[in-house]
Amino acid sequence: MVSVEEVKRRHEASLLRTAGVVGVGIGQKDGKPCVRIYVTEDSPKVLAALPLTLDDVPVEIVVSGPFKAR
């Protein structure tokens, strides 16, 4: 099985081109590694376009809002 890092790397470019997506990372969900997809808003339009798993790795959608320099 490929690592979460590899799965994230494979998909991040296309995910970042998806409307509403501002980031892709790696976190933990129920004690297991997962791919985190950061989105600007909790809207059905944005969420419907996102996968539930990526190459068998679970996905966690994180509503972060837009990121800005501070």
Added chain:
Amino acid sequence: MRVAEARQVCECLYLGVKLDGMTPAVHPNVVGVGLGQKLARSQLVEDLCLRFYVKQKLHVLLVPEAERIPVEVEGIPTDVIESREFSIWRPIPPVYQRKVRPAMGGLSVGHYSVTAGTLGCLVKDRRTRYILSNNHVLANENRGSEGDPILQPGRFDGGRLDRDVLARLVTYVALDPDGVNVVDSALAEPHSPDDVTSDVLNIGRLKGTREPQLGESVRKSGRTTRLTKGVVEDASATLRVGYSGGSFVFTDQVVVRGAGGGFSSGGDSGAVIVGEDAKALGLLFGGSPFFTVANKMTNVEKALDVAVV
């Protein structure tokens, strides 16, 4: 009644308050008129007197006769109290936003044309010690030039070019609008090594650098939200981050969630993210309404070829 009238007359003649039948005048040294008891060496001398508050109390012979405050007004004795000038109470800014020498991590700092950010910590190469912060704090998002003055506190906190220059911009890692960025960082060299210390305000000395771990507790000391605690939720994020000049993609970033409240806000950029073992883990540079984002300090050291002091 006599007392109230006497006070009105004095307010008119010394403070310029209008009163029918009199010409208002302003006395340069009088800042207030009131009523109260008269004390001399803590002993009660008069039950009621007219109190003249003055900027400066002078010997009677030093005051021109026309400007002297009379011994009594309409039979009511006077007293002269030195009070300097009255002003509204401005809140005293927290130490994070004030001028501090030697300067240290956590304090307000900024390029002379930037509002304000945070001084992260000191770093060194083989010869020199520098202050570390973000490109967008010390180099104004690629717009700064080598030698530009760096103010402490930053301009937004009252920092001025004629008295608050701490350092000069030395170098920065250019932000790339088309490629993938890893750090938002810059170095400035203090005018004098004695003007800086390697402490971080309310955190203390740093003990080197390491990679952050998923789920670990961290803290930071910054200009706006001061000392806060959080948890690392992501240690390898790729994010799009908005700047004044557009949005830039960053990879290999750290995402922190505040523990019981926000972890950072505008002006905290440049703060060092510190582990419980006092190791430097990240350089704060951005955030969303719910998260804070930092570069990995290991990447910052590599990009600038320096080590955390």
